[in-house]
Amino acid sequence: MENSILDLKIIATKIRIDIIKMLNLAGSGHPGGSLSCVEILVALFWEKIKRTPENALDPDRDRFILSKGHGVPALYAVLAHRGVIPYEEIFTLRKINSRLQGHPSRLDLPYVEASTGSLGQGLSIAQGIALAGKIDKKNYRVYCLLGDGEMQEGQVWEAIMSAPKFKLDNLCAIVDYNKGQIDGYVKDVMNIEPLVDKLRAFNWNVIEIDGHDFEQILSALDEAELIKGKPTFIVAHTIKGKGVSFMEDNHEWHGKAPNDEETKIALKELEEQLNELLSQKMEVK
């Protein structure tokens, strides 16, 4: 591991702070699903993909496809913290002429790997990249993050059917199982349970974890790399809006930006979390 768990937690909290600031300045966007996937992205980009400006378009790089494109503020913040895009640029989110489109646009910003935002398409793209990796005998891995509501799309299940056929052990799908979508709870809108059983029945290696626990995320990603002959699906249980008390598990915060007052409260909470982590770090030293 390059970073301690504590360091990763600190990074994650900084990313959450940036997400709130970005959405507030943009005046629109999706906080709930951006905040729920932060630990997953940080674990991937800091410990596995290890994205840098130098490898950002390297043909041999590990890929990350954000199939749930509306969570892209989290990805932009991650790319900025990894130095791939200038930090200040994240505050141009959703503004006219910005490369940081409301949903990922590969035309504008190649580092997002694929244009997404219409749910259900990312896993197929990830599968294609993984297949090419097999043909070319490359060592790169392909990660794909999906929403739990997104799991209702038929195309997702077409890809779930095909990836094991092609023995894509270089493919790792992760579902951000935050229990919410727009019209309500996933279980009420269109239940996807028993999800783990379904995925196993489709011949995936399935690992169920707490998607906010770095140790669990990292050990699942390690296991995924070791499993040969089949793709891995990580079912990551998360909390929608994680980190901001009034956004947590609240459908209202799926797709609206915090106003100035709400931003102040959210940032205060997150900064307290950050200070707590920083003081833990002082103690460790």
Place this chain on the structure above:
Amino acid sequence: MPAKATRVSFGEALEELGEKIPDIVVLDADLSKSTMSIKFAKKFPERFFEMGIAEQNMIGTAAGLALAGKIPFACSFACFLIGRYETIRMSVAYTNANVKLVGTHAGIGIGEDGYSQMGLEDIALMRALPNVSVVQPCDDIETKQAVEYIATHEGPVFLRLTRQALEDVNPPDYKFNFGKGVVLKDGKDVTIFATGGVVFNSLLAAEELEKDGISARVVNIHTIKPIDEELVIKCAIETGRIVTVEDHNIVGGLGSAVMEVLSENYPVKVKRIGIKKFGESGSPKALYEKYGLDAKSIAKTVREFLK
């Protein structure tokens, strides 16, 4: 009346019609708060089907409901409906199922969400399907009457609605006449055919042109298919030049529909105003300015076209 989004007018109309027409059923794919089908859902929960994020299944189910005598309204963003084009092509159009496809969030007018959520090729695709009518109302009163017309007339329809609020264009005694264009302002130098969210801006543009001594006729084309051929030809004969304005790709939309009629019947010069690329994120106002759909830009394009 304050400006209102046509999706809101649709939601209100559907709620009201649900009372009168018990065969109406409504389906949505996790966007009921955005398409405004939620109003119907709350009032008639037993006739509302939340299908989850699964538009293809929603459209096919709507076709089945129609075949068994129901009048289904299947709602989502226009872009996600046409994403299931082949399902629409077979299960709705070719089956001739009485499905009402309601596509909201038309055009770049949605703003910050960007291209992935913008319906920009939907008119082109839906127009190409035999059997399917394409209707895009431009204000509250027109939307409500259009929804009632659609509900009470047999046949598949694509109804295109805006996210953004629209000013009233039509008078309170307005009568929606399916398939007929509406002359909103007379003029003799040029006719501007507009549809949906940009009708109001076209009217403003015509007022601005008036100051330069250019007399522009403005026609609202709410029924893009079947288009009012007679009126289109009449305007070409009377004003010579034609301009079309739409918040949609200029390929295959209103502009194309008008040009098809004219080139076969009475060829005149036509200028199409619309989107030529993918859309992008930005405020609706900034986007309309950048892509030439605000009143000032429309007036400028017309002026240059008439030179």
